[in-house]
Amino acid sequence: MDRRKLIAGNWKMNGSRDANTSLVHEIMLDARKYPKVDVLICPPLVYLDSVGRQIEGSPVQLGAQNLADQQKAGAFTGEVLGSMLRDIGCSAVIVGHSERRSLYGESDAVVARKFQCAQNSGLIPVLCIGETLQERESGATEAVVARQLDAVLVSSGAAVFKNAVIAYEPVWAIGTGRTATPEQAQAVHQFIRGRLAVQDAKIAKSTRILYGGSMKADNAGELLACPDIDGGLIGGASLKANEFLAICAAAQAQSE
Numbered sequence: 636m637d638r639r640k641l642i643a644g645n646w647k648m649n650g651s652r653d654a655n656t657s658l659v660h661e662i663m664l665d666a667r668k669y670p671k672v673d674v675l676i677c678p679p680l681v682y683l684d685s686v687g688r689q690i691e692g693s694p695v696q697l698g699a700q701n702l703a704d705q706q707k708a709g710a711f712t713g714e715v716l717g718s719m720l721r722d723i724g725c726s727a728v729i730v731g732h733s734e735r736r737s738l739y740g741e742s743d744a745v746v747a748r749k750f751q752c753a754q755n756s757g758l759i760p761v762l763c764i765g766e767t768l769q770e771r772e773s774g775a776t777e778a779v780v781a782r783q784l785d786a787v788l789v790s791s792g793a794a795v796f797k798n799a800v801i802a803y804e805p806v807w808a809i810g811t812g813r814t815a816t817p818e819q820a821q822a823v824h825q826f827i828r829g830r831l832a833v834q835d836a837k838i839a840k841s842t843r844i845l846y847g848g849s850m851k852a853d854n855a856g857e858l859l860a861c862p863d864i865d866g867g868l869i870g871g872a873s874l875k876a877n878e879f880l881a882i883c884a885a886a887q888a889q890s891e
C-alpha cells in the first residue's frame with residue numbers, strides 16, 4: 636500500500652515574526668521540489684495565523700502543537716478548540732508529545748480525548764508515543780508504546796487511524812542528538828503496525844508512522860529507507876531551512 640512520506644516540523648516554543656517569515660520563505664522556495672512528500676509545519680499557536688497566510692497556495696501544510704480536550708467553546712481560559720485551529724487553516728495537530736506528557740501532566744486518557752477532539756474538528760491528529768531511556772533499558776519499550784496506543788485504540792477503535800498519523804518518538808532521542816538506529820526504530824515501528832493489524836489489517840497497512848528523535852539531514856536517509864518508517868517528526872532540525880529541506884529531499888528520494 637502506498638503511504639506518502641510525511642515530513643513534519645515541530646517548532647516547539649521557538650520563533651518570532653521576523654524569524655518565521657524568513658524560515659517559511661526559505662522552505663517555500665524549495666517546497667515544490669518534493670511532490671511525493673507531504674510537508675507540514677507546526678509553529679507556536681500565536682504565529683499559526685500569520686504563517687498560514689504566508690504558505691497559502693503553496694504545498695506546505697499547517698499544523699498546531701496542541702489543542703484543548705474539549706468539544707465545545709466555553710469557559711476554559713487559555714485553551715484553544717480544534718475547530719478554531721481548523722478555522723485558521725490548520726489541517727493537523729500534534730497530540731501526546733512527550734513534552735506535554737512529562738511537563739504538563741497529560742495522561743493517556745487526556746491524550747485520547749485530545750485525539751478525538753482533533754478528529755471531530757476535522758484535524759489529523761499526529762499521535763506521539765515513545766518510551767523513556769529507563770523504560771527502554773528495563774525492556775519495557777513495547778509495553779509502553781502498546782499502552783499509549785491502546786489508550787486511543789480502546790476508546791476510539793482502529794478505524795480512526797484512517798485519518799490519523801502516529802509518531803514513534805523515543806524520549807531519550809528527543810533533543811538529545813542521540814538518534815535511534817534504523818534497526819531500533821524499524822523494530823518499534825513494525826511492532827506498532829502489528830498491533831494495529833490485530834484490530835484492522837487494512838488500516839495498519841495504510842497508517843503512516845513517523846519517526847521522531849534527533850532526525851537530521853545526515854541520518855534521515857537511512858531512517859526513511861526502513862520499510863515501516865513513513866516520515867519524520869522533526870524538532871531542532873525543523874528550525875533550519877537547509878536541514879529541514881534536506882530531510883524533505885531524503886524523503887522524496889525514498890519515494891521515487
Ligand code: PEP
Binds near residue numbers: 645804809847849870
Ligand atoms: C520532537 O520534539 O518531536 C523532536 C523529534 O525533536 P528533535 O528532532 O529536536 O529531537
